[in-house]
Amino acid sequence: MTPTRNRTRTPGLALTLTAASLLVAAQLLGAAAARADDDPSVPPGTEAHAAAPVKVDANDPDLKLPEGATLADPKVLDIKSVVEDQSGDERREDTNSDVKFALQAEVLFGKDSAKLSSEAKSRISGIADEIKNQNATKIRVFGFTDNLGSSAHGDVLSRKRANAVQDVLARELNDPDVTFEVRGYGEQYPIADNATEAGRKKNRRVEVSFPRTDT
Numbered sequence: 001m002t003p004t005r006n007r008t009r010t011p012g013l014a015l016t017l018t019a020a021s022l023l024v025a026a027q028l029l030g031a032a033a034a035r036a037d038d039d040p041s042v043p044p045g046t047e048a049h050a051a052a053p054v055k056v057d058a059n060d061p062d063l064k065l066p067e068g069a070t071l072a073d074p075k076v077l078d079i080k081s082v083v084e085d086q087s088g089d090e091r092r093e094d095t096n097s098d099v100k101f102a103l104q105a106e107v108l109f110g111k112d113s114a115k116l117s118s119e120a121k122s123r124i125s126g127i128a129d130e131i132k133n134q135n136a137t138k139i140r141v142f143g144f145t146d147n148l149g150s151s152a153h154g155d156v157l158s159r160k161r162a163n164a165v166q167d168v169l170a171r172e173l174n175d176p177d178v179t180f181e182v183r184g185y186g187e188q189y190p191i192a193d194n195a196t197e198a199g200r201k202k203n204r205r206v207e208v209s210f211p212r213t214d215t
Contacts, residue, residue: 088202090123099134099212101127102191105145105161105204114160121168127208128172136210140181141166144207146200147187159184165206 057063065071084091091102108120116124131139143158143165162182170180192199 094212097211098209099130099136100207100209101130102205102207103165104201105206106201108165108206109161112157114157114164116164116168124165124168124208125172128169131169131173131178131210134210134213136212137175137178138181138210139166139169139178140183140207140209141169142182142207142209143184144189144203144205145186146203147190147194148200151186154186155184157184158186161206165208169208 079096081094082091083093089104089107093100093102103120103123107123108116110117141162143160143162145154145158147154159182162184166180166182170178187194187203190199190203191205192202194200194203
């Protein structure tokens with residue numbers, strides 16, 4: 001008799017488990033759908049609220065300036081956007097006022113050389129296009145090296161490399177109103193640790209910068 005009673009209860013138990021499984025599956029599917037927004041308008045938790053989170057008493061004495069005190073002059077903080085390609089060969093920095101491209105020397109020149117490769121000229125042409133888009137007329141071209149070798153050699157090599165990049169930009173822009181400031185800084189102003197080859201590679205570079213516009 002006991003086995004018979006167990007058999008009569010099994011369908012009810014199966015139905016109960018099936019219903020519970022369907023409910024859990026529906027909840028999981030619903031949760032997945034709620035997370036499927038790949039492009040939210042604002043990050044979660046930063047949505048705007050109609051009311052301030054904390055009530056502020058405008059008459060609070062702690063919020064008032066001491067007698068005779070004045071507010072400092074307002075200023076706009078410079079926001080920098082940095083984009084670097086996956087290989088690290090090229091980096092672009094945008095601020096409120098300037099655009100700067102940094103090209104690693106390995107993609108521009110051979111070892112200890114200031115002769116540009118064909119690939120380098122293509123990359124420099126892309127920078128020239130951006131200069132045209134920004135209607136910039138004052139261009140800075142600065143060369144840098146790592147700290148290997150003598151400082152004097154680095155100064156000369158970095159200047160020659162900056163000159164080589166400037167020559168291509170001048171031909172591409174072909175604009176008599178454009179002026180250039182060209183300098184070779186050698187091992188000065190490293191952007192990475194010269195103690196490692198990866199750092200030295202970043203420091204061997206040519207930077208091209210110019211004012212940005214609102215276009």
